[in-house]
Amino acid sequence: MNKKVLGEMGEVDESAQKFLSSLEEDRWIFEADINVGKAHTLMLLEQDIIPKKAGKVILKALDEAKYSEISGEDVHIAIESFVKQKIGKEKGGWLHTARSRNDEVATCVRMRLRDELIEISYLIINLIESIQEKAEQEIDDLLPGFTHLQHAEPTTIGHHLLSYSQALIRDLERLIGSYKRTNRSPLGAGALSTTTFEIDREKTAQYLGFDDVIENSIDAVSSRDFIIEAISSFNNLMLIISNLSEELILWNSKEFNYVDLPDEFTSTSSIMPQKKNPDILELIRAKSSSIEGNLVSVSGMINSKPRAYNRDLQEINPKLLESITITKNSLQLLEKIIKKIEFNYQDIQESLEEDNSEASELANLLVRKKKMPFREAHNQISKLIKKGHNLKEISQKHDIDYSELGKDQIVSKKQNIGSTSKRYIKNNLKNQKNKIKNYYKKIMSFRKSRNKKLKKLDQKTKEMIKKQ
Template sequence: MSDILRRGRLSDVPDEKIQNFSSSMNDDKWIFNADILVDFAHTVMLFEQDIISRKECKLILGGLQKIKNEGIVGLDWNYEDIHISLESKLIDLVGEDVGGRMHSGRSRNDEVATCIRITLREQLIELMEEINKLRVALLDVSLSNIDTILPGYTHLQHAQPTTLAHHFLAHAGSLERDFGRAFDAYKRINLCPLGASAFASTGFNIDRTRTQELLGFDDILENSMDAVSSRDFLIETAALCSNIMINLSKMSEEIVLWSSSEFNFIEIHDKYASTSSIMPQKKNPDTAELIRGKSGAVIGSLMSLITICKSLPLSYNRDLQEATPNIWRCMDTTITSVSIMAGIISTLNVNKKAMESANSVGFTTATELADTLVRSTGIPFRTAHQIIGTISKNTSSPTLEQIDEVAYSITNSKMSERGLTQKHVHDALDPFHNINRRDVVGGPATNETLRSINSHRDRLGVDDQNLEACNSKLIRCVDKLMKVVDSYM
């Protein structure tokens, strides 16, 4: 293949060690399809702007089509990146007098920045689709477990009664925000750097808006220096992936804990579990543990990106080559983790009896009992807190007489003489009564939980529609581009 890059300014070639150190070909496989699309769009624009002839345009597009059909395996991997390898292959196919014109008005700097954005926006759409599938799984399990009572925890200690639906809706809420962050980031990713050239734009009469439209971008990234050098969109994407993985890690930790014999709240489906090589009775929640572990790798990618981009002067620097493998690993891990978590949640076997039994331990109704004292007797909450706190040292199911005894020692008055009845005490100690008293917005009461699930589904529907609109636009633009290519060929 043609040595089109080093033959002018440089008189020697790197040895194998330097070549392996410098090459990005292994990581560039992510952007092969995007690179072909960029070449198609750029070539079409060059012809339409009278920078190349119709014959040259036809030959270049035909060569690119052949390269596309052969795939990345047809390229020479001895080059330092996919862009030069692809262009060299084109020149070998159609000759330098024709193929050598394709790169007019652009640089690898704006080319690679465009390819990264095209690939990343596709992956981000896939990630948002997987997030919404996980949201559906959480809402479905929530609807099936509105009355499944379990202890809520603070500091991993039994705190107050809640429901599994209320618990899973908390995770659904965090994932809804994750979707919002991803959708918002998409707007900043889907900006076109093509036409910025090396960093100072070009003297050719190019039409940046035309290539932007052909490639499905929402707008151009205007300043040419900013266009080729900025990688803030990678940092933003890695940050939102880190946030998603942190949320998944929380879910994973609960799945691991709840699967243990000590909790016995849930059992994961066999396909998400492993067994021991020596202990035949074991069923281990390995997929959840791996998601928990892989969150560290995604966070590590974010730290790498931040460190690589820190203090880089404008405009393009080769350091940025090290940024892309981090974002590809980050995205691949996050997409897969979200997908697997959706499968885990949708196939969970819930042990309702174990959850309900656990709720009887730890005096989870103490808060409601203190609140009941406030409502029925008019004493300050802090006084009620002291009374019930004192009682909790000895029992988790006090009688009215026991409450009176402790209250008298603290306030010199009995609660029964101030309006507290045995029914008040009985209701306060009932976990289900506790839950249904909490019918404020976002609470665990049955009616409020149903309202919340329906509200989540409504918002999820809107998110799905917005996502489909983005995806449909990209599909239409690629189809339009290929029709233009076909017409010019």
């Protein structure tokens, strides 16, 4: 514990001091904390709360601070220590006027998380567009549709791939909602009840690129629900990514051989030279579980805590950062893999032969042409298949033209919203692209608004430093 900064009585045990320290984990929020310091100092100057000479040199010191030059219990204390060493105690001591580490850290985490939400949103869009491009190329190439990992009904590669991009669009929507709730300023809440100084919380929120202020000061320093929401959104996202990774692993196996994975994202065995192991996809699949674990851990850290700040909250940030890192890496790698996978059409076609996946449509034909109740048609076909009859024999038995059971015909005859026909796959693709276009604009607007306000903060800081 830094006695010189906090003025606390007595010495802190060295092992306890190390246990308390979060400086290394705080590297992630260093730049945010510098900006928080600048915005807060400018506001204090504008409100005539601190001396102008002190405020100017504080801003100059903050502008010159580097992470490599600071030390202390955490980044907040370390920056304050740096400022005091740079300009002296008398002037540097004004920096922490009318604020607490409680509102400071909450502000920093929100600032960094909103940046990550924007970046991850762009990465999701990149992955979605790669999947859409591949789906468009394979729009009417047949593929067995599976339930319970057994051949069920025929579909197309394009139809199947678009199921993933559609799910990822929902994940993108969750992140956009999460951004809106994250981008609210807790700064000025103080320890829990604001301050007797006449500060301007809306001014600091504007300087730091926030859209709004978290009004209730206790909620401002207490709440970490925005982190749970973000990690939960990452978890949902990684579940879809894990599912896609698993299918590619299966499809790449000898038993399926539906796809060839790009060599640069596989590895060979240390002993078996013929192997081509899908290591990257396996690790993506495994790492998704880490995010699920982080979600449970963070929920446990917040559960049953009294209101306002508790030191337990310090342990949340590493879990958040790990979840962000896993999500970003997984999205980047999977996008590259999707772009380079090659489908083995001959093997897919062979697997479709005599797989009885036309049985559902045969039942439909009995309903339409023979006026047979569907359940009766279903039962009759099931019994005959069990006795070893193929669908051609069953069709002839019921006087149904077997040529109507061509898999291409079945796929194209389904003329309902979201179905396998080329028309509706194209329509689904078009709708998805329109959504992505609109969401991209929305995310760009978030980014521009944030950058514009932070640029103004930088300009204001420089103007104040130069001011005579």
